[in-house]
Amino acid sequence: MNKLFAERRTRRPEYWIVLVSICMMSVFFYGIRAAAVMGLAAVTAVLTDFFCLFLQGKAYRTADLSNAAAAVIMVLMFPATIPYSIVILSTVFMITVGIHAFGSRGDYLFPPAAVGYLFALLCWKHEVLQFPEAGQPLALFGNDAAVTPSLSSAILTERVLKMDVLDLLTGAAPSPMGTGCILLLAVGLLVLVCRRCVSYWAFLGFVFSITMLSMWGVIPAAVLFSANMLLFALMFLIGDMAAPLQGSFSVLCGSLITGMLTWVLLEQYHLEYAVIIAVLLTSPVWQLLASMEKSRQEKRAALAAEPAAGEEA
Secondary structure (H helix, E strand, O other): OOOOEEOOOOOOHHHHHHHHHHHHHHHHHHOHHHHHHHHHHHHHHHHHHHHHHHHOOOOOOOOOHHHHHHHHHHHHOOOOOOOHHHHHHHHHHHHHHHHHHOEEOOEEOOOHHHHHHHHHHHHOHHHHOOEEOOOOOOOOOOOOOOEEOOHHHHHHHHOOOOOOHHHHHHOOOOOOOOOOOHHHHHHHHHHHHHOOOOOHHHHHHHHHHHHHHHOOOOOOHHHHHOOOOHHHHHHHHHHHHHOOOOOHHHHHHHHHHHHHHHHHHHHOOOOOOHHHHHHHHOHHHHHHHHHHHHHHHHHHHHHHHHHHHHHHO
């Protein structure tokens, strides 16, 4: 079976800069609690990876930063009030099932962050979908901060955006730790697209599909992209799925399909986590596109080898 999400290249510095910037913004809004959640997830990911490799009889030579990054990306989609126990259990599940069970270290079938998020959502839906106000001081332990449904949930149920535009852009709304500051996410996405860390075909396909379909819906595209983790997922989930593909047509097809399914889940089923479900459900599509692309490359290589073989003869 073709492993679509194989790590074929080292992350570029721009990727880490954008991710660290989002982490710093989370700490700015939620304080030391956010830093503790992200640090705990990263450490748990490394330790779990070590234990899984030990059980498989493989040597643990270096820490896999991609696993730690996936754990941080996962918790950035959580509220800052998420209990530490859920962070640990979700990260363990993400590494053991999302990476080692469905592939191996650096060679997996589904985006690990999406797998871990879905596990937490199914097991602790209330804790995952209740958010504190941005800027509210959160205690490191024993946090009893007031929580409310996210801005995304309010938009999808009431079909209207009841918030100041400046507050929306700067992230002053109940939302996941890393997906609230739309201005930072937009700048980060622009940097990653311009630096080719995220395929511009993936960007165009995802944005185009949701924008066009929104013309037949109730919620405008600008409002959908202002919440619902769409920009964040485009950078760190859809961008990762598109990375192994070389053909622009394959990337465009995959992102169009993912975008259309995301819109359906948002508009028809009002799921604020629609993009996560869409990413997981369309993973087989990306895998099929990768297989087709690999077959075309092999045929081209075989045809190119035939004249050379004839000349040698």
